[in-house]
């Protein structure tokens with residue numbers, strides 16, 4: 001038995017499924033999950049000492065590569081001055097100011113400790129501000145695990161074919177309206193019928209929890225137009241896309257200004273940080289100014305904020321996103337060419353440092369199209385790549401991530417390995 005297998009066996013006795021977040025358990029792809037012992041740059045090492053080139057990056061935060069020296073130093077320095085204050089600090093002002101500079105749609109912002117807290121709080125705020133209960137989400141989008149968001153969700157919830165979780169009361173789920181991603185007619189119909197009951201739309205501006213699915217320009221424009229016409233708020237959930245696709249996030253690339261934005265992952269640089277922010281008049285509905293309650297013992301934690309500030313400083317370097325996007329495009333183009341040469345039905349797409357791999361003839365535009373991809377082929381591809389030392393997301397429904405630490409040689413090695421694997425599929 002390998003050390004990984006031993007650890008997994010023992011973990012299952014004391015941790016449900018042996019993991020602290022479901023998709024880590026490899027249920028979708030089968031086999032034993034890889035227990036990490038160390039991570040540096042583009043590499044991770046498992047409990048048996050095996051090295052992998054990593055395309056998960058802790059599910060997004062590791063945009064600079066693992067254990068980036070500047071971020072580690074900032075964390076060490078901050079830790080020496082106290083791990084948690086539970087009181088305001090200057091670093092919180094600095095990161096809030098930086099976020100408002102980078103995202104013109106955010107006039108005021110509040111920090112939390114996870115993406116789930118950010119989306120949960122943003123929905124509560126939208127409901128409190130508008131005085132309405134219903135909201136719209138899209139099938140296959142994942143916005144964390146708050147009760148009312150676990151309705152036809154993506155990510156781990158999709159992987160298990162169990163989109164609506166047990167434990168969510170039907171009366172809670174009934175307030176969540178689920179439409180198809182990229183379905184303009186569905187949006188128009190819904191707003192025509194009950195537009196004055198809808199508090200908000202929450203959307204992943206590039207969906208990354210049902211593989212990568214890009215929005216059409218019409219879909220984006222319709223959401224903005226319909227929210228404006230009916231007094232609903234538009235929430236961009238940029239927990240994944242924020243500072244992953246561009247310094248101005250997805251909203252800059254798409255040219256749409258949301259009322260509220262949720263952030264996570266990259267803004268914590270690997271430490272637990274989330275944020276939600278937007279229009280000042282909406283944000284001022286939050287306690288202690290307004291009637292919408294929201295709080296957190298560790299919100300704005302000084303060590304986590306230090307990691308976030310160091311990360312934001314590094315991604316703000318000129319040319320950062322051009323380089324990241326070019327390397328990610330090189331990866332997906334190389335994989336597509338290798339599959340074509342092997343006669344495998346496959347394509348791939350990317351935006352910034354985020355990519356999707358599809359065992360299908362063209363990139364999917366909706367959840368239904370995602371479901372048509374060949375999942376069994378993905379699973380074989382995943383394991384063959386893992387055996388060769390390449391760690392991809394262990395599910396056909398997750399986007400992948402390239403970091404600034406991935407070199408051209410890393411990308412070439414990945415394409416080379418995939419070329420061999422495609423021939424065996």
Ligand code: PMP
Nearest residue numbers: 114115116142143144237239240
């Ligand atoms: N929203 C999106 C778009 C996400 O991708 C995720 C996590 N993958 C979340 C929200 C929830 O974030 P967290 O896991 O930090 O709670």
